[in-house]
Amino acid sequence: MLRLENGLIIQGSFRLHADLTIEPHLNYAVIGPSGAGKSTLLSALGGFVALEQGRLSWQGRDITDAAPGARPVTMLFQDNNLFPHLSVLQNVGLGVRPDLRLSAEEKAKVEHALIRVGLGDMASRRPGSLSGGQQSRAALARVLVQARPLVLLDEPFAALGPALRNEMLDLVQALVSETEATLIMVTHAPEDIRRIADEVIFVEGGKAHPPAPAATLMENPPPELRAYLG
Amino acid sequence: MALRALKVSRASGISAAVLVVALILAALIAVVSRAEFGSGLGPADWSAIRFTVWQSVLSAVISTLLAIPIARALARRRFFGRALLVTLLGAPFILPVIVAVLGLLAVFGRAGWLNAGLGMVGLAPLSIYGLQGVVLAHVFFNMPLATRLLLQAWQTIPAERFRLAAQLGLTPRAVFRGVEWPMLRQIVPGTAALIFVICLTSFAVALTLGGGPRATTIELAIYQAFRFDFDLNRAALLSLVQLGLAGGAALLALWIIPGVRLGGGQDRPLQRWDAQHGVQRILDGAVIVAGAAFLLLPLGAVVISGLGGLLQTPESVWQAAATSIGVALSSVAVLLTLALPLAGWIASAKRGGVEAVGLLGLSASPLMIGTGWFILINPVADPFAVALPVTALVNALMALPFALRILVPPLRDALGTYGRLAQTLGMQGWPLWRWLILPRLRAQIGFAAGLTGALSMGDLGIIALFADADRATLPLQMYRLMGSYQMEAAAGAALILLALSLGIFWMFDKAGRWHAEA
Numbered sequence: 001m002l003r004l005e006n007g008l009i010i011q012g013s014f015r016l017h018a019d020l021t022i023e024p025h026l027n028y029a030v031i032g033p034s035g036a037g038k039s040t041l042l043s044a045l046g047g048f049v050a051l052e053q054g055r056l057s058w059q060g061r062d063i064t065d066a067a068p069g070a071r072p073v074t075m076l077f078q079d080n081n082l083f084p085h086l087s088v089l090q091n092v093g094l095g096v097r098p099d100l101r102l103s104a105e106e107k108a109k110v111e112h113a114l115i116r117v118g119l120g121d122m123a124s125r126r127p128g129s130l131s132g133g134q135q136s137r138a139a140l141a142r143v144l145v146q147a148r149p150l151v152l153l154d155e156p157f158a159a160l161g162p163a164l165r166n167e168m169l170d171l172v173q174a175l176v177s178e179t180e181a182t183l184i185m186v187t188h189a190p191e192d193i194r195r196i197a198d199e200v201i202f203v204e205g206g207k208a209h210p211p212a213p214a215a216t217l218m219e220n221p222p223p224e225l226r227a228y229l230g
Numbered sequence: 231m232a233l234r235a236l237k238v239s240r241a242s243g244i245s246a247a248v249l250v251v252a253l254i255l256a257a258l259i260a261v262v263s264r265a266e267f268g269s270g271l272g273p274a275d276w277s278a279i280r281f282t283v284w285q286s287v288l289s290a291v292i293s294t295l296l297a298i299p300i301a302r303a304l305a306r307r308r309f310f311g312r313a314l315l316v317t318l319l320g321a322p323f324i325l326p327v328i329v330a331v332l333g334l335l336a337v338f339g340r341a342g343w344l345n346a347g348l349g350m351v352g353l354a355p356l357s358i359y360g361l362q363g364v365v366l367a368h369v370f371f372n373m374p375l376a377t378r379l380l381l382q383a384w385q386t387i388p389a390e391r392f393r394l395a396a397q398l399g400l401t402p403r404a405v406f407r408g409v410e411w412p413m414l415r416q417i418v419p420g421t422a423a424l425i426f427v428i429c430l431t432s433f434a435v436a437l438t439l440g441g442g443p444r445a446t447t448i449e450l451a452i453y454q455a456f457r458f459d460f461d462l463n464r465a466a467l468l469s470l471v472q473l474g475l476a477g478g479a480a481l482l483a484l485w486i487i488p489g490v491r492l493g494g495g496q497d498r499p500l501q502r503w504d505a506q507h508g509v510q511r512i513l514d515g516a517v518i519v520a521g522a523a524f525l526l527l528p529l530g531a532v533v534i535s536g537l538g539g540l541l542q543t544p545e546s547v548w549q550a551a552a553t554s555i556g557v558a559l560s561s562v563a564v565l566l567t568l569a570l571p572l573a574g575w576i577a578s579a580k581r582g583g584v585e586a587v588g589l590l591g592l593s594a595s596p597l598m599i600g601t602g603w604f605i606l607i608n609p610v611a612d613p614f615a616v617a618l619p620v621t622a623l624v625n626a627l628m629a630l631p632f633a634l635r636i637l638v639p640p641l642r643d644a645l646g647t648y649g650r651l652a653q654t655l656g657m658q659g660w661p662l663w664r665w666l667i668l669p670r671l672r673a674q675i676g677f678a679a680g681l682t683g684a685l686s687m688g689d690l691g692i693i694a695l696f697a698d699a700d701r702a703t704l705p706l707q708m709y710r711l712m713g714s715y716q717m718e719a720a721a722g723a724a725l726i727l728l729a730l731s732l733g734i735f736w737m738f739d740k741a742g743r744w745h746a747e748a
Contacts, residue, residue, distance in 0.1 A: 048650055069656025080647050085669040099661040 002045070002072075002150060002182070007054035009037070009044050016040055018054075018208035020201065024149070027173070027183040028211060029193045032203035033228055038186045041201075041208050042152050045184070046075045058149075069098070074148040076156035081139040082127040088114065088138045089123040095142035113141040117171065133164045137171070144175050151176055153185035169196050190229060193218060204228065236578055236649040238641075238662065243575020246568045250627065254594045257602025258473070264605055265466035275468060277443060278451040282475070285361060285447070286429040289368035290422040296369065297376035297421070298414065300521040303514035304377070305384035315522060316381070319374040322525075324681060324735045325728070326688025327371070327434035328705045332712070332724045333528025334358065334367055334439075336535060343527070363439035364447075368432065372425040374525060379424075383417040384410070402510050423483035430476045431595045434690040438709065448472045452597045456695060462605060469598035476595055529728075535718075536725025543722035550707035551726055554687055557622045557703055558734055561686035562679045564626035569633040569678065574667065576634065577641035596624050600692040617696035621703065625686035633678040637671065644670040676742015683734035688727060704730065 002022035009016045016037040022028060030038045043049040045056070047068035056064045058072050068075075074095075082091045092110045093102050102110065114120055117137040127135050136157055143151055153172065157165045173196050176183045184201075187193065193200060199211040204224050221229060271279075304316065322330065338344050338358045345355040358366065387409060395405045433449040440446060446454070448468055455464040603620060607613045613620075644667060652658075652666050668675070690705035697706055704727045711720035 046654065048653070067656075068650070068653040069658075073654070075650075075654050077650060080651060083648060083651070083666065083669075086665065090665070094655045094657065094665065098655050098657040098665075100665060 001059065003055075003057045004045070005055045005057075007044065007056065008052045009040055009049055010052045011040065011049070014040070015206050016203070016208060017206060018044075020208060020210055022150070022182060022184065022211070023199075024182050025180060026198040027176070027196050028185070028199045028201055029197035029214065030184060030186045030201045030203060030208075031188070031190075031193065031225075031228070036203045037206070037208070038203050039154050041203060042075065042154050042184065042186060045150070046073050046152055047071050072149045073152060074143050074146045074150070075152040076139055076143065076154065078155050078158055081156060082135060084127050087124050087126055088119060088130070088141075091127065091138060092142045092145055095146040110141075110145055113144045114138075116144060117141045117175075132160055133168070136160065136164075136168050140168070140171060140175060144179065147179045147181070149181055151181045151183050153183070155186050155188075166195065172196070190218065202228075236645055236653055236658075236662075238578040238645065238667070239571040239574035240578070242571035243573075246572045247575070250568060250572075250630065253623070253627065254599060256606060257594070257599040260602040260605040261466040261469045261598060264462045265470060266463050267467075269463060269467070271467060271471070272464075274443060274446075275451060275464070275471075278446045278448050278468070279471060279475070281361070281440075281445060282430060282447045282449075285364050285368070285432075285445075286426045288361075288365045289372060289429045290426040292365065293369045293372040293376045293425050294418055294422045296373050296521075297380050298418070299513075299517045300373075301377045301380035301384055302410070303517045303521075304381055307511075307514050307518065309518075315518070316378070318522075318525060319378050319381075321529075321732075322371045322374050324684035324688070324731055325371075325529075326690070326705055326731050327367075328438060328690050328708055328712075329532055329688065329724045329728050329731075330370055330528060331367055331435065331438045332535075332708075332720065333530075333532040334363075334370060336531030337528050338363075338366060343531075359439055360442070360445045361440075364432070364435055364445060367435040367439055368425075368429050370524070370528065371435075372428065373521075376421050376425060377521070379421045380414070380417060383413055387413055420483075423479075427476065427480050427483050430479055431472070433595075433597060433694075434705075437690070437694070438712070448475070449595055449597050452595075452601060453695060456597075456601060456604075462601075465601050466605075469595070469601050472595045473598055532721070532724050532728055535721040536728070539718040539720070539722030540725060541722070542718045543726070544719055546702075547704070547707055547711075547719065547723045547726065550702045550704040550723075551730060553618065553702065554704040554727075554730065555734075557618055557625070558683045558687040558730075560619070560622035561625040561629070562683045562738070564623055565629050565633055565682045566675070566679060568626065569630055569637060570663075570675075572630075573634055573637035573641050574663075577638050578645055594627075596628060596689075596691040597695060599624055599627070600695045604695065614696060614698040614701065617693060617698070617701050618703075620696060621689070621693045622686065624692045625689050626682065628689075629678075629682035629685050632681060636674050636678045636681075640671055640674050641667060673742045676738045676740070679742070680735035680738035683738055684731045687731045687734055 001024060002020075004018055004020045004022075007016075007018040007020075009018070014037065018041060030041060032038050040049060044051060047063075047066060047070075051064060054064075055062060063071055082088075083094075086094075089107075089110060090100060092113060093100050093107070096102060096106045096110060111120070111123060114123055117140050119134060119137050119141060122130065122134065122138070127138065130138065139156065151172075157168045160168065169192065172183065172185075175181075183196075185192075185196070193214050197214040200214045200217050201211050202209045202217075202225050217225070304312065335358060336342055338356070340355060340357070342358070348355060357363070391409050392405075395409055400408065431449055432447055433453065436445065436447040436450040437453070440450060448471060452465050452468045452472065455461045455468060600620070604613045607616060607620075648666055648670075652662055657666065688705055689703075690709060693703050693706050694709070697703075702710065704723060708720050708723040708727060711717075711723060
C-alpha cells in the first residue's frame, strides 16, 4: 500500500495538495483539467518532484526522499521512453540491470518479455526504425522485466491512434495483472476509465481528491467532475 | 521545490574544476612571488603593452570589416563549392600558426609572389615583418572566424524579411539598411571584441613576424625576458600585466561575445530574391574569389614548397613529429579527463557561474602559466626534463574553454530529454556515462578531441619556453629550421605538420561520427 499523507507540492505559484492511499492490485485513473497537476502528482510519486511537506510511504517504509530508481515504481512518460541510440534489447535490458551486464539468464528474461509483447524478432532494431505502437510495446516490455509493484503511466500512448491506444491499454492491463502490480495512469478520456480503471483520482482546484470507485463516480459525478466531463 | 535533477559526475567534476583552478592559481602565486613590484616596468615593457593593444585593435577592426562583404556575399549566393568554402573558413582554427606564417611568407614575404609581381611593374617591395606582418597574420586567422560568425548571424534573419523586401522591390542599399544593418549592429561589436581578446595573447605570430623594439607583444616580451635574459622578475611582472590585460578584456568582452558555433551546419543558404543580377552579382563574385584566394594561396604555397622540401627534411624533423604526436595525444587524453566530468557537472548543476571555470584557461596566458610552473619546478627538478608533459597539460587547459562550449549544451539536452528515464532505471555513475552520455555525445566528443589534438599539435608557445636542444615538438623544430634559414627543410616540416594537424582533427572527428545513429 502506498500512502501519501498531507502532501503539498509547490512549483512556482502552482500548489497541489494530496492525501491519498493507493491499494495494491487496483487500477487507478487520474483525471482532471489541463494544468490541474495530474502529471505533477505522478512526478511526485515517481520521485521527480520533491514534496514541500508531507510524507510518502510504501508498505509503512518512508520513501519521501528516495531517489526515483530506488522507489517501488516504474514510470512511462509522454515521450522519450526509449534511448534512441540503443537497441530494443538493450533498452529493455536496462530495466534488469542499469549497467547492462546481463547474464545469460537475464538476457533470456529480456527476450522472453519481448516475445510476450510481440517484438520477438525486433530485439536488435533501434527504436527509430519501429512504428509508434512497436515503440510503446518495447517500453512495456521494460515495465514487464522491471516488475515493480507500481506502474505509473503519464499518457505514454497519447500520440497513438484510438484503436492502437486501446490495444496498448489492454496489453498494459494484462501485464500489470501478470506482475500483480498497481497501475496509476493519467488520462483525458472517460472511455479509458470505463475500459481499465477500478478507482478514479480527480485532480482539480489545487487538490488531488482521494480515490473513488470508478463505476459509481462516473455514474453519479460530483458537480466539478460533471463540469469537466461536460 | 524544484525538479529533483539528475546529478552527473558531481564529485569528479568539482575535483577537475579544483585541479584546473589550482594549476593556474599555483602558477599565478609563483609569478607573484618572484615579481618585485618596486622595480616597475621599463620603457621597452610599456612599448610592448602599447604594441599589443594596438595590433589587437587593428587586427580586430580589419578582420571584421573584411568579413562583412564576404559574409554578405556567401549569405546571398549559391554556387558550386560553397559548402566546401564555408567549411574551409573553419580551417584556420586548427591550422598551426607557424605553418600559416610560412605560407604567408611565400605569398607576401620578401621573395614572395606579391613582391615578385610588384617588382615586375617596378614598385618597391613590401616588408612582411613588423606591425603589418603581425596584423596580416592575425587577419588571416581571424577574418575567416569573423566571416563564419557573421554568416551565422545573417542566416538567423528570417526568410520572411527578405521575402518582404523582394515584394516591396527594395534596392540592395535599402535591404542593407533596413534588414542587414540592424543585425550587423548587434553582432559586429561582439565579433570584433572576440578577435581583440584572441590577438592580445598572440605569441607565435609575434615571434615569427614581429620582434624588435617596435613589434613585440607582451607574450613575446615574457619569452624574451625568460629565454634571453633569464630575468624572472621581469617575466613575472609582464605575466601579471598580461593576465590583467587579457583577463580583464576577456571578462569585459564576455558580455558581448557571440556564441561560437564551431561545428558545421552553416551551409544552408537562404532563398534570396534581391541582388540577383548586375553589379551586385559581379561584386559578390569578386569578393568571394578574393577572400578564397587570401585563404587558399598561402595554404597552396605550403603544399607546393613542402612537397619539394619533403626529401630534404632532416632526421630531427621526423623525431620531432613523433614527439608532437605523443604530446597531442596526451593532450587529448588530459582534456577528456578534465572536460567530461566538468561538462557533466556543469550541465546538471543549477546554472550559475561554474562555466567560468573553463574560461579561466582562456584569460590566463600559456606563457604566464609556463613561467609560473618553471618557477615552481626549478628548485626541485630540471624544468627542461618535464617540458613535454607540461606542454601537453597546458595545451589541454587552453583547449578546455572550447571543449566545454562544445560539450555542455548537448549534454544539457541529453539530460533534459532522457534524464528522467535514466533516473527511473536507476542509472548513475559509469552506466549513465556508458549507456546515455557517451553515445549521445559521440560526435561532439570526437570534435572536441580533434580540435584539442590539432591545437596541441600545432602549438608553438609554452614549448618554446621550456625546450632545450634535445627536446622539440614539430612546430618548434620547424621554427628552428626557419631561424637557421634552412627554408626547404622548414617547408617540408610545414607540410608534415599541416598533415598531422588536419589528420588528427579528421581522425577524432570522424571517429565521433562513424556509425553515429539517431
